[in-house]
Amino acid sequence: MVRLWMLCWLLVAVVSLRAEHSAADLAYAMSTRYAPYANWDSVVDVDVLARQRVERYWQTAEEIRSERKVDTRPLTGLHIALDPGHVGGRWAKYEGRDFVIEDSDYRVREGELVLEVAQRVRSQLLELGAEVTLLREGAEPINPKPPLAYLELAARQIARPKELNFETLLDYGYALRDRSIHLSVVTGEIAERARVVNEVIQPDAFISLHINAAPWPLGDAKPGEQAMALGRVKRLVKSNHVHVLVFGCMSRRELSSPRQQEQFVKKFLNGSAAMEHRLGRSLGEALIEASGLNASSYEGENAIRMDVEAPVMWARNLMLLRTVECPTVLLEPYVANSEAVYSRIQSALHARATGAKLPDNDILLEYTDAVVSGVRAVYE
Numbered sequence: 560m561v562r563l564w565m566l567c568w569l570l571v572a573v574v575s576l577r578a579e580h581s582a583a584d585l586a587y588a589m590s591t592r593y594a595p596y597a598n599w600d601s602v603v604d605v606d607v608l609a610r611q612r613v614e615r616y617w618q619t620a621e622e623i624r625s626e627r628k629v630d631t632r633p634l635t636g637l638h639i640a641l642d643p644g645h646v647g648g649r650w651a652k653y654e655g656r657d658f659v660i661e662d663s664d665y666r667v668r669e670g671e672l673v674l675e676v677a678q679r680v681r682s683q684l685l686e687l688g689a690e691v692t693l694l695r696e697g698a699e700p701i702n703p704k705p706p707l708a709y710l711e712l713a714a715r716q717i718a719r720p721k722e723l724n725f726e727t728l729l730d731y732g733y734a735l736r737d738r739s740i741h742l743s744v745v746t747g748e749i750a751e752r753a754r755v756v757n758e759v760i761q762p763d764a765f766i767s768l769h770i771n772a773a774p775w776p777l778g779d780a781k782p783g784e785q786a787m788a789l790g791r792v793k794r795l796v797k798s799n800h801v802h803v804l805v806f807g808c809m810s811r812r813e814l815s816s817p818r819q820q821e822q823f824v825k826k827f828l829n830g831s832a833a834m835e836h837r838l839g840r841s842l843g844e845a846l847i848e849a850s851g852l853n854a855s856s857y858e859g860e861n862a863i864r865m866d867v868e869a870p871v872m873w874a875r876n877l878m879l880l881r882t883v884e885c886p887t888v889l890l891e892p893y894v895a896n897s898e899a900v901y902s903r904i905q906s907a908l909h910a911r912a913t914g915a916k917l918p919d920n921d922i923l924l925e926y927t928d929a930v931v932s933g934v935r936a937v938y939e
């Protein structure tokens with residue numbers, strides 16, 4: 560006959576085992592994903608962390624599925640927020656997301672390309688029964704603070720000219736203007752999007768859509784010219800690849816910042832980690848399959864490949880990834896300034912400008928279908 564004391568002892572053993580297991584899980588995640596280069600164990604105590612509990616506003620795929628009735632549509636119950644990365648339009652040049660090779664080409668603006676992808680993904684996911692919220696619908700920022708509101712901050716960040724004359728003052732004025740715009744439509748915009756996701760939309764998952772670009776290549780050397788003297792030139796590159804990003808890879812300095820540590824702890828403990836891993840892998844593999852491209856590679860210690868079985872997925876400590884509390888994945892398929900992708904984007908923009916029927920291999924349709932199939936594989 561089982562005695563009460565036996566049961567209680569067993570209960571304590573199981574509970575302690577779970578707690579230990581969870582601290583070990585945390586330690587493993589720290590070493591492989593969150594702070595692999597940071598000697599984290601002198602900054603973070605995983606035993607203390609493992610005992611904390613954090614609230615969450617989002618549901619896991621299992622929770623959504625368990626509430627789904629048999630005769631409903633395949634994604635019923637799922638609420639997804641889609642972020643068309645950047646802004647585009649008149650802001651694109653200040654974002655550094657606006658280029659052409661020939662003057663007569665269609666301008667390549669990342670913010671506008673991914674907005675169309677987000678709108679097309681929304682249509683398909685709505686058909687499948689999901690609720691979908693887009694962070695923006697046009698080429699304007701959602702940050703209510705305009706560039707002028709950042710002028711004082713910009714002035715603290717930019718050195719005043721040493722000599723005062725018309726030219727140096729004009730340059731200083733341009734530098735202040737550009738920095739204020741950047742603070743408003745890039746840094747401030749990302750902070751505002753994260754705030755809106757956490758406080759207003761509160762979706763089950765958040766997907767940020769981008770198209771990657773490579774640094775412009777170095778110019779060709781003329782005879783006798785030193786390589787150091789060469790500037791970057793607007794010439795298409797050969798490399799073309801795809802990757803997706805989830806939160807991780809904090810440096811020791813980042814992990815030591817109280818604010819970043821608080822954000823990290825919240826995200827770590829609310830369970831985003833496991834869902835992000837699944838969604839990131841699924842979206843990354845869908846993009847690889849659709850595009851036929853290889854996974855990108857990072858060099859250096861600002862990113863880590865966290866799963867050997869999913870080389871397409873990298874962990875990085877970007878503000879958006881760190882501050883959004885629900886599972887968040889940022890997509891970086893294609894290299895916009897590669898020979899292959901630039902011509903595909905030009906064809907896509909030409910078809911839209913002339914109202915021609917979109918071909919089956921349209922790059923934005925390919926991107927759209929990959930995102931939809933990556934979401935379905937996790938939540939259907």
Ligand SMILES: [Zn+2]
Pocket residue numbers: 644645669768769770771
């Ligand atoms: Zn981007």
